[in-house]
Amino acid sequence: xxxxxxxxxxxxxxxxxxxxxxxxxxxxxxxxxxxxxxxxxxxxxxxxxxxxxxxxxxxxxxxxxxxxxxxxxxxxxxxxxxxxxxxxxxxxxxxxxxxxxxxxxxxxxxxxxxxxxxxxxxxxxxxxxxxxxxxxxxxxxxxxxxxxxxxxxxxxxxxxxxxxxxxxxxxxxxxxxxxxxxxxxxxxxxxxxxxxxxxxxxxxxxxxxxxxxxxxxxxxxxxxxxxxxxxxxxxxxxxxxxxxxxxxxxxxxxxxxxxxxxxxxxxxxxxxxxxxxxxxxxxxxxxxxxxxxxxxxxxxxxxxxxx
DNA sequence: AAGACGAAAGTGGTTGA
DNA sequence: TCAACAACTTTCGTCTT
Numbered sequence: 428x429x430x431x432x433x434x435x436x437x438x439x440x441x442x443x444x445x446x447x448x449x450x451x452x453x454x455x456x457x458x459x460x461x462x463x464x465x466x467x468x469x470x471x472x473x474x475x476x477x478x479x480x481x482x483x484x485x486x487x488x489x490x491x492x493x494x495x496x497x498x499x500x501x502x503x504x505x506x507x508x509x510x511x512x513x514x515x516x517x518x519x520x521x522x523x524x525x526x527x528x529x530x531x532x533x534x535x536x537x538x539x540x541x542x543x544x545x546x547x548x549x550x551x552x553x554x555x556x557x558x559x560x561x562x563x564x565x566x567x568x569x570x571x572x573x574x575x576x577x578x579x580x581x582x583x584x585x586x587x588x589x590x591x592x593x594x595x596x597x598x599x600x601x602x603x604x605x606x607x608x609x610x611x612x613x614x615x616x617x618x619x620x621x622x623x624x625x626x627x628x629x630x631x632x633x634x635x636x637x638x639x640x641x642x643x644x645x646x647x648x649x650x651x652x653x654x655x656x657x658x659x660x661x662x663x664x665x666x667x668x669x670x671x672x673x674x675x676x677x678x679x680x681x682x683x684x685x686x687x688x689x690x691x692x693x694x695x696x697x698x699x700x701x702x703x704x705x706x707x708x709x710x711x712x713x714x715x716x717x718x719x720x721x722x723x724x725x726x727x728x729x730x731x732x733x734x
Numbered sequence: 735a736a737g738a739c740g741a742a743a744g745t746g747g748t749t750g751a
Numbered sequence: 752t753c754a755a756c757a758a759c760t761t762t763c764g765t766c767t768t
Contacts, residue, residue: 613747616746694737695738696737706737707740710740
């Protein structure tokens, strides 16, 4: 796939994924960061004063976002800085410091609760640790930018998780997030869009093929059917049938066709349910697949074989 | 009787003036 | 900010197996 490492040293999976922005290679199965010393394209920290310069040195214990204070605290100024000021200014700084203290403890309380919720939902969905970490990072940034105000904490957590899943190419549907978090689908979608826009996180449209393994296994389809579905998807992409369409619908249709071809027929209803779309959508995509990919003959052939 | 099919109307989100 | 628009859903009647 990329560079020199082809297999995850932790679990042996070959399901590795290159995150261009962070310059990391991540194992999609166990979440291990396999290679992280690649060129880093992400923005460097800026240094405003002696304090932030010190805190942002790239040494010391690793920072993690799944701990509510990232192992770091925040204070306004240091004593040495304060006493260099005159009386009036000094009082001002004491007041600021008091407020900073109040605000930061409020943020920390919020984060503590939110990250507990995040952990709960993530483990319910069996998400890899890398995704959980990414979601925690997104949530922390959201809190710091005041994006949670006016929204429920839970919905922002769900939105952050959804975004993290997409970035790591282990997409879950909005329905699944909704079920796991107890937040309405459209609310998650709304906060997801809001948060990603405000934080300037770019997310590639999710690839239908990423959904295939999960859908196939809940339908108990054979590996052959599954890999054939992926091939069908690739053909569909070449025929430009995929752009602008919901990825889950396309994945579902490809799986449906593939199941027919392998004599493992599932009803449209069954496929529709696991993919979280309606039968109508499957029918539409299915029809397009048959039209453009000339699969009619093969379907008829298998029909004769398995009456 | 169940599944597949398709038409028609409704929904929520994006886009472009 | 509003209207046009595409994708998708819901609903329902008909056809096929």
